[in-house]
Each structure stands twice: as C-alpha cells, then as structure tokens.
Amino acid sequence: MERSDLPAIADLFTRTFRKNNQATDSQLAGYLETVFFSSPLYTPDVGSLVHLNETSTIDSAILAMPVEFIVHGRPVTARVLCAFMAEGKSGAAGAARLARMLRAARQDFCFTDNASPVSADHWVAGGGLVLPVQSLEWHRTFRPAAAALDMARRRVKLLAKLPLQGLARIADRFVRRSRTSFAAAPQDGVTSTPISLPQLMEQAQVMMERFSVHPVFSKPEFDWLVAAAKLNTSLGELQCRSITDAQGKIIGCYLYFGADGRNAVVMNVFCHERQEALVVAQIFADLDNLGYASAQGMAQPFLTQAVLRQRHLVHKHTGYFCLVTRHADLKEAAIGDGFYAGGLASESWSRLLHDF
Structure with missing residues (x-):
C-alpha cells in the first residue's frame, strides 16, 4: 500500500x-x-x-x-x-x-x-x-446500573443526551449495599499508586523477561504507540499504575483507558511470577475505588486463574487471536506459557474498532 x-x-x-x-x-x-x-x-x-x-x-x-x-x-x-x-x-x-x-x-x-x-x-x-484464551475478553461489573446505562448509550446515541446518571447512581448504591460482592476487595497490605508512562515501561521491561516472546517496546516505538492510542478519545484517558506488596516491593503495573464513571479498558498487565493473584485483585480494587462502572481486558493465560477468582465477571468472545509464523520456537511459545502480546502490542486501541 x-x-x-x-x-x-x-x-x-x-x-x-x-x-x-x-x-x-x-x-x-x-x-x-x-x-x-x-x-x-x-x-x-x-x-x-x-x-x-x-x-x-x-x-x-x-x-x-x-x-x-x-x-x-x-x-x-x-x-x-x-x-x-x-x-x-x-x-x-x-x-x-x-x-x-x-x-x-x-x-x-x-x-x-x-x-x-x-x-x-x-x-x-x-x-x-x-x-483460544487470548480470543476472549473478561468483563467485570462494579456498578450494574451505570454499566447498563453506559452500554445502552453506546448503542443508542440519543440516550447520551438524557440525564440518567443520577438514577443509575441511586440504583447502584442500593444494589451494592444488598450485594456487597459487586465491590472488589484488595489483598491485605497491597497498594497502588499512579505512575508515569516512562516509569511503567521501566517496570514492564523487567516483568516481561519471564516470557520467551514479548514486545520490545523500545522508547521510539512505545512513544509512538502511546501517541497513536491517545487519539482514541472515545475510551477515555490513558493512565497507568504501579502495585506494591506489603513489604514495599513493586510486584506489578498496568496500563488502562478510563472514562469517568463509565468503563475502564485494561490494555496491559505486567507482574512478577507468582504475584498474579495479588496484582489482579489490586487492579480490580483500584478500578472500583476510582468509580468505574465496569472494566474489561484481554484474557491472558498467565492471568487466567487470578481473574477467575473475581465475582460478577464473565468472559466474552469478540474476535479470534490468530498468528502465523515459520519459526517453530515461536509457535511453541504461543501454544505454551511463554507468549505475551495484546494491549498496545495489538490493535485493541485503534479507532478502527471503535468509531469511523
């Protein structure tokens, strides 16, 4: 072309x-x-x-x-x-x-x-x-009335002009009091803080070494991917956070799009081995505490067990993750646990999927 x-x-x-x-x-x-x-x-x-x-x-x-x-x-x-x-x-x-x-x-x-x-x-x-795993998306609901309203507004543009947020907030306060499982609970002693994009990449580079196949994310390419992703304003603001355990050690970090009170789209999750449960629990606790109605992200084999511990979570199929390669070692990594892709290293941030 x-x-x-x-x-x-x-x-x-x-x-x-x-x-x-x-x-x-x-x-x-x-x-x-x-x-x-x-x-x-x-x-x-x-x-x-x-x-x-x-x-x-x-x-x-x-x-x-x-x-x-x-x-x-x-x-x-x-x-x-x-x-x-x-x-x-x-x-x-x-x-x-x-x-x-x-x-x-x-x-x-x-x-x-x-x-x-x-x-x-x-x-x-x-x-x-x-x-098969990467061909699924997980969806976690925190505030069901607000989440339903957000989904309806995406399908029927006229609803965006109606002042329905207040009713959704009242309904969600009642639902979350009666069904406390909608709230996401962090693990004891685990905390998170906002970080800059350069800090995210510094941490992610170390955490991706566990995979035999993973994105390079060199500074020129990463800066370009971030700039291109930010053009998709329909998903909200691109943000990132770092997660620390009870001993003060950084165990994970993540990148997500968030629109106030609506849906958070988790782009990339990075963590050290055997820290998946703590990191995933903190991610959902963060997004709940920040007031999002729901969250979604691509399923990843290394995170599957941790994600499945969540309540009010479903997996949806929206498109197949397919690859071709002439290299046998790359195929073996993709079939096993040594493969990391998705988020910025994919098309999930593209406006071609969300508007136009």
Whole structure:
C-alpha cells in the first residue's frame, strides 16, 4: 500500500465495515496514514498490502502495522493485521491472493487479535494458530446500573443526551449495599499508586523477561504507540499504575483507558511470577475505588486463574487471536506459557474498532 492509496482504502473500509454510513468520514484517510505509515518501524516490507483488479482499482486490502518483538532473544518485527477487506468477485479473488502471501511458510510473525470466524479459518488453512484464551475478553461489573446505562448509550446515541446518571447512581448504591460482592476487595497490605508512562515501561521491561516472546517496546516505538492510542478519545484517558506488596516491593503495573464513571479498558498487565493473584485483585480494587462502572481486558493465560477468582465477571468472545509464523520456537511459545502480546502490542486501541 502507498500513501496515494489511502482515499480508496478509506472508502473500501467504510463500504466493508460501515455499511450504514452514507459517506466516508473525512478524517479516516488521515488516521489510516498515521497508524499505517508513521510508525518508526514502518518499511514497505512490513506494511499493508493491496490488490488491484484489471482496471487498476483496489478491490481488496490487508491493513498491517509493525510491532517489534523479542523471540527467544532475537528481535523480530511482527505485522499486526488490523483489517482484511474485499469487494465483489474480483475482490474475493484478490483477497485469496493476499491471504496466500501471508501463509506461515513465508512469514516471520503475523498476528491479529480481532479475526472473524471466516478469517480465522483462513489463518488455520495457511498454517497458522488460533489461541483460544487470548480470543476472549473478561468483563467485570462494579456498578450494574451505570454499566447498563453506559452500554445502552453506546448503542443508542440519543440516550447520551438524557440525564440518567443520577438514577443509575441511586440504583447502584442500593444494589451494592444488598450485594456487597459487586465491590472488589484488595489483598491485605497491597497498594497502588499512579505512575508515569516512562516509569511503567521501566517496570514492564523487567516483568516481561519471564516470557520467551514479548514486545520490545523500545522508547521510539512505545512513544509512538502511546501517541497513536491517545487519539482514541472515545475510551477515555490513558493512565497507568504501579502495585506494591506489603513489604514495599513493586510486584506489578498496568496500563488502562478510563472514562469517568463509565468503563475502564485494561490494555496491559505486567507482574512478577507468582504475584498474579495479588496484582489482579489490586487492579480490580483500584478500578472500583476510582468509580468505574465496569472494566474489561484481554484474557491472558498467565492471568487466567487470578481473574477467575473475581465475582460478577464473565468472559466474552469478540474476535479470534490468530498468528502465523515459520519459526517453530515461536509457535511453541504461543501454544505454551511463554507468549505475551495484546494491549498496545495489538490493535485493541485503534479507532478502527471503535468509531469511523
């Protein structure tokens, strides 16, 4: 894909994924340029792909963003595939060609955390993997009336104009008195404090060493990812906190989007081994104490047991986490416990999933 393709890609994206839109959002092409051309890791070799039909019109495309990983000690630039779109019969043929280009035998590392069932089948046919745990999101409710109102407002925009917050607060005070399990309790002696983004990365770099495959998050790339993620104002403010045990030792940290009184989206959780239960309990206690109605985040194998201890929590499937690679050691890590991805090292922060 070249920059000159962006207006056509914006129109194709709108026709494919936003069929009810009367016209393409005027900001979409500019946003696509920011996400898919301005990363410090961008080169055409790890960029997006388009297919031209016999009239030189783009009829299918795969949008891809580079993210650098460490794979058993060696750096590998992965492609995060963010949208796979096609239009008409020629587009279907073009999509098949593009899919063949991304077969496992040809790729160091490609992944997505938002594949449809049809796309997931293509990934498997191409020699890829579907990771079942990472294909789930956990959702924890703290204030059920406010959470229901927030969900309804996202689906029916007219409700945002009605003054219903007060009624939701009254209902939640009653519910939380009668059902105390909606409140999240921390472990004794565990505390947390807000930290800066550079502090988060300093702590996270040490905590990610437990994984044989994990993001590099170099300063140029991390700063770019944060700046790009902050463009998604619909999720609220990007914030981070550090968690300390009763002996004053830092045992974890996390990054999340939060909109006052609404939903908190946990992007990344980092922690030392065998501290998962303390860290997860504190995260939920923090978000409850900060007044959020609910919280959500991507399921991770190393956190699953700790997350399942929570009350009023469900897991939902919103998209498949799929990857392809020609490297056997990367596949083994992904199937086992040595793989860390998601959050900033994914597309979950992208505006393409939330608006446009």
